[in-house]
Amino acid sequence: MNNTFDQHHPLLQARQHFPDNACIISDKDPVSYSQLYMNARGLAGFFSQRGLQKGDIVVLDLTEVLPLIELFWACSISGIIAFPVNTRFPKPTLRGMIEALKPGLVISDRGLTSDSLKYADLDHTQVAIDSKMWQPDLPATFLMTSGSSAQSKIVVHSHQNHMASAFGSNLNIPVELDDRWMLTLPLYHVGGLSILYRTILAGAAVVFPSSRQTYLTDIEKHQITHISLVATQFQRLIQEPGAIDILKQVKAILLGGSAIPDSLIQDALGKDLPIHLSYGSTEMASQICTTAEADRATGLKHSGRLLAGRDLIISHEGEIHVRGETLALGYRNGSETIDLRDDEGWFHSGDVGYLDVNGALTVLGRMDNQFISGGENIQPEYIETTLMQMEGIQQALVLPQADAEFGMRPVAYLSMDENGPSAGEMNEEVRRSLPGYMVPVSYYSLPELPEAGDLKISRHELAEYLADSNKHLHTIK
Numbered sequence: 001m002n003n004t005f006d007q008h009h010p011l012l013q014a015r016q017h018f019p020d021n022a023c024i025i026s027d028k029d030p031v032s033y034s035q036l037y038m039n040a041r042g043l044a045g046f047f048s049q050r051g052l053q054k055g056d057i058v059v060l061d062l063t064e065v066l067p068l069i070e071l072f073w074a075c076s077i078s079g080i081i082a083f084p085v086n087t088r089f090p091k092p093t094l095r096g097m098i099e100a101l102k103p104g105l106v107i108s109d110r111g112l113t114s115d116s117l118k119y120a121d122l123d124h125t126q127v128a129i130d131s132k133m134w135q136p137d138l139p140a141t142f143l144m145t146s147g148s149s150a151q152s153k154i155v156v157h158s159h160q161n162h163m164a165s166a167f168g169s170n171l172n173i174p175v176e177l178d179d180r181w182m183l184t185l186p187l188y189h190v191g192g193l194s195i196l197y198r199t200i201l202a203g204a205a206v207v208f209p210s211s212r213q214t215y216l217t218d219i220e221k222h223q224i225t226h227i228s229l230v231a232t233q234f235q236r237l238i239q240e241p242g243a244i245d246i247l248k249q250v251k252a253i254l255l256g257g258s259a260i261p262d263s264l265i266q267d268a269l270g271k272d273l274p275i276h277l278s279y280g281s282t283e284m285a286s287q288i289c290t291t292a293e294a295d296r297a298t299g300l301k302h303s304g305r306l307l308a309g310r311d312l313i314i315s316h317e318g319e320i321h322v323r324g325e326t327l328a329l330g331y332r333n334g335s336e337t338i339d340l341r342d343d344e345g346w347f348h349s350g351d352v353g354y355l356d357v358n359g360a361l362t363v364l365g366r367m368d369n370q371f372i373s374g375g376e377n378i379q380p381e382y383i384e385t386t387l388m389q390m391e392g393i394q395q396a397l398v399l400p401q402a403d404a405e406f407g408m409r410p411v412a413y414l415s416m417d418e419n420g421p422s423a424g425e426m427n428e429e430v431r432r433s434l435p436g437y438m439v440p441v442s443y444y445s446l447p448e449l450p451e452a453g454d455l456k457i458s459r460h461e462l463a464e465y466l467a468d469s470n471k472h473l474h475t476i477k
Contacts, residue, residue, distance in 0.1 A: 009134050010163065010200050011037050011073050018177065018203040024066060025180065025222055026208040031066070033203070036073065042124030043074035047105070049125060054079030054133050056104035057142070061085050061094070061112045065208050067119040068187050069196065071107060076140060076159065079133035080104070083142035084188040085112075089152075097154070100334045101142075136160040142332055143190055145282045154332040155190075155282050164325035165285035166197035168307035172290055173226070173252045173276060175202040181226040182207045182219065184233060191228055191256065194286040216246050224250055230257035234275075235264055235394050244271050252276055256287070259381065261388035261395070265300050279303035279363050283340060283347055285326040288312065289361045302360040312361070313346070319367060320353050321346040352379070369459065374406040376437045383410055383440065386433045392420035395446060397462055403441075412440040413447075413462060414476060423476050443476040 014023065015037040022030035031039075052058070058075050060082060062068045068084060075082035083103065085094050087110075094112060106116035140159040144152045175181070181199050183206050185192035199206050209218040215237055219227070227250055229237065234255055237243055247253065248271075256278040268275050277300050278290040289312070291304035306312050309325040323345045330337040340347050353363040365381030372378070380398035387396040395415040400408035414420070421429070423443045430439045447465060449457055465471060 009077060010159070010197070011040060011077065014200050014203055021177065021203050022205045023199065023203075024069065024208070025205050026066070027210055028066075030205075036070065039070045039124065040073035040077055043071055043122060044078045045125035046123045047074065047078050047080060049123070050105060052078065052080055052104045054135075055081065055139070057081045057083055057101055059083045059085060059098055059101075059103045059106040059108070059112070059116075061087065061106065061108035061110060061116070062119060063087055063109065064119070065183065065187065069206070071119070072187070072193075072196070077134060079135065079138065081139050081142060081156075083154075084193070086144045086152075086188045087186070089144075101154075101332070102335065134159075136163065139329055139337065141193070143193065143282055144188065156329045156332050156337050157285055158329055161285045161326050161328060162194065162197045163201065164309040165194055165287065166201050168309040168326070169194070169198055169287055169290070170201060171308050172292055173254065175199065175204050175226065177203045179204040179225040179251070180207050180222055181205070181228070182209055182215070182222070182224045184209060184215065185228055185230075190282045190286045191280075195228060216240055216243055219250065220246050226250065226252045226254070228254045228256070231255065231260045231264065232395065234268075235261075238268065238271075238273075244273070247273050250274060254278060254287075254290070256280055259384060259388065261393060262385075263389060263391055263393070269296060269300065275300070277303050279351075279353075279361055281322075281349060281351075283328045283349075284310065284322055284324075285328065288322055288326075295360075302356065302362045304361065305359045306361075312355075314354055315348075317367075318352045318354065318364075320349045320351045320361075320363070322349055323347060371400040371408045373400070373403070373408045373410065373437050376435070378408075378410060378438055380410060382434060383412065383430060383438050386430050387412060387414065387426060390421050390426065390429055392416050392418070395457075397446065397457070397459060398440065399459065399463060399466070401441065406437075409441045410438060411442045411444070413444050413473075415446040416476075420476075426476075445474040445476060447471070447473065 014033045019034035020032050023033045023036050024031035058080050060071050072082050106113045108116040109118050136159045139156050141157045142154050175198055181195050183195055187193050207222045209215055253275045255275055276291050278287045280287040287307055288310050289304040289306050291300055311324045312322050315321055327347055330339045350367050351363055352365050352367055353361055355361055365379045369380050370377050383398045384396040387393055393414055393416050397413045398410050401411045403409040427439055
């Protein structure tokens with residue numbers, strides 16, 4: 001780690017080293033590091049006047065990005081824990097979480113709670129800031145893990161966790177002073193929040209796209225150098241007219257969040273796009289392993305090697321265990337933080353994978369996704385990977401379906417373009433690669449879930465959707 005950030009707040013450092021550099025760019029006037037610091041300091045003054053103290057929690061329920069970033073850094077300066085909530089979650093679920101946490105303040109432009117304040121109502125009061133309020137190793141953020149509302153956990157990170165994550169990422173994918181990283185992931189997602197740290201350590205800028213429909217226009221207009229995307233976003237983007245020529249001008253395209261279809265990877269490599277594949281988790285503050293630029297010459301058949309500040313081993317059961325400077329402080333449960341490490345400091349990720357002789361990681365799937373069919377263990381990700389190697393298949397999810405004879409049988413839910421295969425062709429492909437008991441008994445079109453937006457549809461969300469027997473599914477024949 002860069003030890004200068006151990007004693008001084010990163011935003012203060014950025015303001016001192018590059019005060020006039022743009023740190024936030026959008027269709028409005030750019031915001032410099034000096035301006036962002038003053039705005040955050042003003043909001044920190046408001047927190048102080050409200051009686052908030054170091055270690056208190058402020059819930060941030062906003063869809064506007066600039067106010068959210070200002071409030072995030074204001075919490076940081078004040079030693080306050082920022083909790084940007086997942087706005088996709090139902091309000092009753094969020095209210096239940098908030099009630100258990102007992103925050104000092106809820107800021108919401110959606111009226112999340114009866115006593116929540118709107119951003120427009122906050123007073124930007126300039127007061128003296130106690131530099132001792134910020135301590136990099138104390139709890140700084142709460143982030144919700146992805147998944148269904150019933151299974152989501154609140155992960156507690158320190159600023160040291162986030163900065164170590166950014167530092168390791170920047171060693172692998174360099175970020176320079178004049179670079180611009182487009183914010184295409186929400187700030188309640190660790191992949192979005194991590195962009196703030198990567199750019200602030202380099203004095204670079206975060207760019208807000210006008211909308212999901214204008215990504216390419218914004219990349220060209222704002223001379224974007226870096227962009228983070230999940231597979232669904234990338235798939236849609238490269239299909240747009242002129243996309244390839246525009247994306248070739250970008251320095252790095254970081255792909256993660258879910259399995260990337262091999263056909264999509266090879267298509268991107270064939271078009272000479274600067275993609276990086278990654279494996280990460282909320283608990284490890286974003287990336288754990290990421291491919292380097294040199295890996296593109298070998299076809300990107302893995303998720304990359306371990307980044308600085310992380311450590312990884314594979315257990316006897318094949319589970320990925322991780323630890324290091326980026327590992328979160330724990331899970332929040334009410335007023336307590338529960339440790340997520342074992343006796344040797346390892347976090348058991350629940351993911352199954354293996355390392356090759358060069359230290360590159362291949363992720364096979366989730367241990368808790370396994371199910372038994374006729375006495376045989378089935379890892380659905382094996383089937384999904386096989387299906388996504390076929391032309392025309394953009395996304396695949398395999399879930400178990402109850403069966404009187406076998407207990408469970410695999411069923412595939414697919415997103416395909418006009419070149420997608422038939423059910424018979426998919427059966428043949430799966431049989432060539434996997435045992436017969438892994439051949440799906442049915443194929444359906446993956447339903448569109450409006451709340452998912454551009455982000456991945458989680459296995460839990462799909463299962464919840466399918467639990468409603470009135471849902472109509474289109475059968476692929």
